Amino acid sequence: MAILVFAEAINNKYKKASYEAVTYGAKLAAMSQTECVAITNGDSSVAGQLGVYGAKRVLSFSSDAMHDGQALSAILTKAYGDVSANTIVLADNSKSKSLIGRLAVKLGASYISAANGLPDMTAGYQVSRGVFSGKASATYSLQADNKIISVARNAVGVEESGAAVEAEAYTPDAVESKVKLVEVKRVEGVVPLPEAELVVSAGRGMKAPENWTIIDELADTLGATTACSRPVSDIGWRPHHEHVGQTGIAIKPNLYIAIGISGAIQHLAGVNSSKTIVVINKDPEAPFFKAADYGIVGDLFDVVPRLTESLKKFKAAQ
Amino acid sequence: MNLLVCVCKTPETTAKISFSDNNTKFNPEGVQYIMNPYDEWYALVRAIELKEKSGGKVVAINVGPASNDIVIRKALAIGADEAVRIDGEPTSPGYVAAQIADYAKDKGFDIIFMGKETIDYNGALMGGMLAAHLDIPFFSHASALECSDNEVTVTCDIEGGVEVLSTSGPIVVSASKGMAEQRIPNMRGIMMAKRKPLNVVAPVDYSENTSVAAYGLPSEKAGVKMLDPENMDELVRLLNQEAKVI
Ligand SMILES: Cc1cc2nc3c(=O)[nH]c(=O)nc-3n(C[C@H](O)[C@H](O)[C@H](O)COP(=O)(O)OP(=O)(O)OC[C@H]3O[C@@H](n4cnc5c(N)ncnc54)[C@H](O)[C@@H]3O)c2cc1C
Ligand SMILES: Nc1ncnc2c1ncn2[C@@H]1O[C@H](COP(=O)(O)O)[C@@H](O)[C@H]1O
Numbered sequence: 269m270a271i272l273v274f275a276e277a278i279n280n281k282y283k284k285a286s287y288e289a290v291t292y293g294a295k296l297a298a299m300s301q302t303e304c305v306a307i308t309n310g311d312s313s314v315a316g317q318l319g320v321y322g323a324k325r326v327l328s329f330s331s332d333a334m335h336d337g338q339a340l341s342a343i344l345t346k347a348y349g350d351v352s353a354n355t356i357v358l359a360d361n362s363k364s365k366s367l368i369g370r371l372a373v374k375l376g377a378s379y380i381s382a383a384n385g386l387p388d389m390t391a392g393y394q395v396s397r398g399v400f401s402g403k404a405s406a407t408y409s410l411q412a413d414n415k416i417i418s419v420a421r422n423a424v425g426v427e428e429s430g431a432a433v434e435a436e437a438y439t440p441d442a443v444e445s446k447v448k449l450v451e452v453k454r455v456e457g458v459v460p461l462p463e464a465e466l467v468v469s470a471g472r473g474m475k476a477p478e479n480w481t482i483i484d485e486l487a488d489t490l491g492a493t494t495a496c497s498r499p500v501s502d503i504g505w506r507p508h509h510e511h512v513g514q515t516g517i518a519i520k521p522n523l524y525i526a527i528g529i530s531g532a533i534q535h536l537a538g539v540n541s542s543k544t545i546v547v548i549n550k551d552p553e554a555p556f557f558k559a560a561d562y563g564i565v566g567d568l569f570d571v572v573p574r575l576t577e578s579l580k581k582f583k584a585a586q
Numbered sequence: 587m588n589l590l591v592c593v594c595k596t597p598e599t600t601a602k603i604s605f606s607d608n609n610t611k612f613n614p615e616g617v618q619y620i621m622n623p624y625d626e627w628y629a630l631v632r633a634i635e636l637k638e639k640s641g642g643k644v645v646a647i648n649v650g651p652a653s654n655d656i657v658i659r660k661a662l663a664i665g666a667d668e669a670v671r672i673d674g675e676p677t678s679p680g681y682v683a684a685q686i687a688d689y690a691k692d693k694g695f696d697i698i699f700m701g702k703e704t705i706d707y708n709g710a711l712m713g714g715m716l717a718a719h720l721d722i723p724f725f726s727h728a729s730a731l732e733c734s735d736n737e738v739t740v741t742c743d744i745e746g747g748v749e750v751l752s753t754s755g756p757i758v759v760s761a762s763k764g765m766a767e768q769r770i771p772n773m774r775g776i777m778m779a780k781r782k783p784l785n786v787v788a789p790v791d792y793s794e795n796t797s798v799a800a801y802g803l804p805s806e807k808a809g810v811k812m813l814d815p816e817n818m819d820e821l822v823r824l825l826n827q828e829a830k831v832i
Contacts, residue, residue, distance in 0.1 A: 283745075335751060337714065338723050362744040366726040369714020372680065378796040379680070381709055394799055399707050403603045405802045406707075412795035447723050450739065450750040460746025466832070490832065508729075508764050509743070514599055514705055515623050516763065523831040533600045537705075540804075544829040546821065547810075557810050562824060566815030578818040582826065 269302040272353035274344055275318050276363050277310030283463065285359035287321050287426045292419045293357040294322020294429055295386055305351045307344065309334055312435045319433035321426065327438035333445035337366035343440040345374050360418040361462070371416050378410035382420040401514045401537035421520055461509065464493035467521045469512060471497035473528020473549065473568055477505040482572045483527065489579045495519070497529045513538035528568045531556025548572065587642035587733070589633040590690055591666065592700035592712070593625040594648060594676065595657045599705065605801040612801070621657045624701025626664070627768040628761035632731060633699050634665040635766060640733070643667040649676045649685045655784065662779035663771035669782065674789030677797065679711040684792045687719030695756060697738065702727045702762040710760070717758040725757060729764035
């Protein structure tokens, strides 16, 4: 038996999420006295690195259909059989969202997406995740022998528990893809919002789009990614991909700074899993303060530049 | 085009969430329900737009009890031509996918739309499962979808950008923001919806392998520390030394 972890490489590099998935797989293997095997599209120059996070074997394949969930699922189900796996672990991200449901059906497996911890095996096999947009959690019981788990950010973090291994070349069956990749467009330079550790977010309190320079300066100083509330992206002050909340992106960074955002329940639903929340609002009654760790009542046009200055001083002193 | 749109019922976005029976059941008391926003605002409207442009029909489908009919009628009022309700308890995405797959397998739908996730269970699982049953491609978190002659081009959200993909056959697609603009049903739509067909079909057998054992509510925050707006050095110090996030 084995735990098979799919570790995606993008442009032959791994993101933290892939190391987290391997870490999770290694811990799960230790709990169930099996072996963690990673399968990856990274080539042999990078793939062996996954051993550091606990993969005992690393299978490296190459495919020109990585964009096609159907083709990728065929590769993974084949490998699943080849290594006699009983569980697949993947990082919860856009790739797993296109894969996990299909894998569950193909393998007749129990499934959980965005698991926020390791299973509890004392009574059956139970894993928890957030539900109701972060307003609650649910513990799922996974009853089938085969299991598919996608791992939420920071569920177990990244842990080095082994050493690099020699990656084995893995040749999947030829699959004919029905899907053509037309193009990939990525915003260069900034950390994408779902992966950002530090986020500076602003809302309607900003009054006008041209006022965002103070937000950009704060974000640049911190090395943070910018986000916004829904009305602000709806009226076109900010791009759609910055919209966080129940109907936007759900995030859980280490630090979320909310500026001129009232803290409506739909907004909180997307950000309340952040580790530390700072709220800057001129209204002491703003509901956001109830969800905050640190609160500042004041005019954002004074407070934000002052915060940027303090951060610059702090950075310079480091 | 022959279009199927999966719509489901979720608690309204400000609903207070609580549980009963020793935290094993969702407590529906006092909870108002709505159509899942992604289904209503994006999936359904894009399907209607495609029909308006190139003809065909839009069928809305829901798996659930008769009390879900209000959501289905709303889909008809917004512009779906007919509706189907599979009369079962939607206990899991696996169950829902098996039901919809069985219904859709021989109906020749060109595109099956759904929302990117439900705002209650946030699983984002159903689409991939449905596509697996039907053995067709699945595009998740699509923010744009265009059809021409024999080709569908779909723009999917990925971390920090988008991926543009194209294919020719039937597909399953889950919609995220950007796919369409929300439409509010008008009086005429609401009247017409009453006369549109809503077929109720019996569910097929399904054996559940994944279920919720218990629910929990997040622990309360320790309480907010209010800081002097004149003294941002103190905030920076706390973020560094106390919260350890910078
Ligand atoms: C179905 C549904 C889904 C929704 N989904 C989302 C979602 O995903 N994400 C989301 O964000 N919203 C969502 N909303 C909207 C949500 O209910 C709120 O309307 C929205 O979050 C409010 O945005 P805001 O805080 O920027 O604006 P407002 O509520 O107008 O708040 C502005 C805040 O700025 C403060 N302010 C003003 N001037 C200053 C100043 N000079 N200095 C300091 N503070 C100042 C004010 O005190 C106020 O608290 C949804 C709503 C519905 C009905
Ligand atoms: N009971 C249901 N009936 C019809 N469609 C559903 C049902 N449950 C979920 N869906 C569809 O599947 C999408 C994704 O759901 P999920 O995978 O559960 O997050 C939703 O946005 C709906 O479009």
